[in-house]
Amino acid sequence: MSETLLEAPGDGVALIRLNRPQVRNALNQTVREQLAEHFAALATDPAVRCIVITGDERAFAAGADIRDMAERGAVEMYLRSNHRLWGVIAACPKPVIAAVNGFAWGGGCELAMHADLIIAGEGASFAQPEIRVGIMPGAGGTQRLTRAVGKFQALRMLLTGAPVAAREALAMGLASEVVADAEVLPRALELASNIAAMPPLAVQQIKEVVLAGQDASLDTALLLERKAFQLLFDSRDQKEGMRAFLDKRAPHYQGC
Structure with a gap:
């Protein structure tokens, strides 16, 4: 077994x-x-x-x-x-x-x-x-x-x-x-x-930034956060999430 x-x-x-x-x-x-x-x-x-x-x-x-x-x-x-x-x-x-x-x-x-x-x-x-x-x-x-x-x-x-x-x-x-x-x-x-059920790219970026930033200086950690935040605006899930919010419907996230 x-x-x-x-x-x-x-x-x-x-x-x-x-x-x-x-x-x-x-x-x-x-x-x-x-x-x-x-x-x-x-x-x-x-x-x-x-x-x-x-x-x-x-x-x-x-x-x-x-x-x-x-x-x-x-x-x-x-x-x-x-x-x-x-x-x-x-x-x-x-x-x-x-x-x-x-x-x-x-x-x-x-x-x-x-x-x-x-x-x-x-x-x-x-x-x-x-x-x-x-x-x-x-x-x-x-x-x-x-x-x-x-x-x-x-x-x-x-x-x-x-x-x-x-x-x-x-x-x-x-x-x-x-x-x-x-x-x-x-x-x-x-x-x-x-x-x-959350957008996978955002989930993974949050985990990555939290773990990478905890041993970095505050300025470096904020830079990591900022770049990850900006990067997510190139994802389909960001568009889907915000459109769903405006349309008052449940979003469907695909991880891309």
Whole structure:
């Protein structure tokens, strides 16, 4: 059985499920490789406009598979080139929504932070507990977490390994919404459908500019925003959207 499952729950929406329930969806090398393959394919699929990634009701992903790493050496870890696999997810031009129930710990927290929106259940928790097994985050946990919640909250999590509950994660800026546990995936799919109905070029330009601009100077980021704004006036979707607004009808966006 595949350790990740790919589904098409609605128009323009792809759903990736982590499928290792026996180990609370811990991330081994096979899962990382399959995720990279899925994201590479979905990034260029014109039928897909938004991607949802989830686990199950017990765990989004409880971290990296310790059994898969415990006896590895530095050179072996280096030769895995896992940063390239994570990079495929980070480079996805389409919006990604993480639907998080239960544990999003270690690599699971890092995977959730690769998303653009995080919908968390009331019972979800987030943690970077790598320090408790003698290492540190290695897939962006120190950097993405600090950018999301700031230095002081990030270091509290990183240096203690302590988890934070969903409501605290929301207050810190580590989640977009918190909903009842049973509503996590339905809410994520609802948001994905809403985004999939938007003009794809504008959606992708918004994501690109936000991500590129967050580490640039304000002047540079505003320049990126301005150029992307101007570029969209050459799209058919811009004409369709504004004409539909003036005609008082629903627009039909084609992504061109």
